[in-house]
Amino acid sequence: MDLLDPVLFGQFLGKPGWVWLTFLAIVTLLLVLDLGVLHKEQRAIGVSESLTLSAGYISIGLLFGAWVWWYFGAEDGMEYLTGFAVEKALAMDNVFVIAMIFAFFAVPPKYQHRVLFWGILGVILLRAIMISLGAAVVSQYSWVLYLFALFLIATGIKMILFAEREYNVANNPVLRFMRRRFNVTEHHHGERFFVKLPHAATGKPVWFTTPLFLALILIEIADVIFAVDSVPAIFAITTDPFIVYTSNIFAILGLRALYFALAAIVHRFHYLKYALALVLVFIGSKIFIADLLGLQKFPPAIALTITFGILAGGVLYSLFKTRREQTMVTNSGRISET
Secondary structure, three states: OOOOHHHHHOEEOOEEHHHHHHHHHHHHHHHHHHHHHHOOOOOOOOHHHHHHHHHHHHHHHHHHHHHHHHHHOHHHHHHHHHHHHHHHHHHHHHHHHHHHHHHHOOOOHHHHHHHHHHHHHHHHHHHHHHHHHHHHHHHHOOOHHHHHHHHHHHHHHHHHHOOOOOOOOOOOHHHHHHHHHOOEOOOOOOOOOEEEEEOOOOOOEEEEEOHHHHHHHHHHHHHHHHHHHHHHHHHHHOOOHHHHHHHHHHHHHOHHHHHHHHHHHHHHHOOHHHHHHHHHHHHHHHHHHHHHOOOOOOOHHHHHHHHHHHHHHHHHHHHHHHHHHHHHHHHHHHHHHO
């Protein structure tokens, strides 16, 4: 036991080793349960199952946040919940892009879970690298937080100005590069990412990349793009690497489950992107507001309340506005028929 003491009770990025190991054990258990028990066979996931799984993931994330609140204190708990809410909301915006990628490659619903599962593994590793680097930089150069804040404000304003611009999958430079440099099949080959087929010129069997793998690559690239927003956003909330990483990962873990429910009603959240933009502007502004008011730190309770208020307002307005627009379209169709 003495040999394990430095691992379990030694400090790693500001928290005891056993805390990190417990978190990693929970994440590993969830992934094994998801792939090895709930989805051993490739099949389409229905909306009701998606909502049930998503509720489970959100509950686990919130329970972990409650434990953080109880064990580390109210301030850490509120920062975790704020980060969790922001990352979950930004992940919903990511769903819009994922839906367009799947539609572009005509990925059958029963294979979408496989792509998302491997995508989530990539996200976990990618976020660990980005957050570790961010924590190292912030610990050495605290003024970097002001650059993060300015970047978030600029990103939020840009999102408002270009909110109606659609993501063009066909023009993605990585997709064009892969199609030029690699053998790519025109059709899917079941759940396989790679397949061996005769070459058109030589007739010899060579490896081909399937559209399913291209979809996975574009989804990973989309997460890199979204991480550029979300990682500075969470560092603007807290600089504690444990709170940053755990809130990020618990929010992202449920994205795969939530996707299958949201993809069917993604049009109902059309105006949520404006709320997300306002959240980024607010989070970026916090550090400057605190300085103007002479505060050491913007009060976490107020930050959590404002963040939830903006997101809730965005969801409610989206549901109201899209329902009203759908009603107008339906009524105009009935009038034209008569």
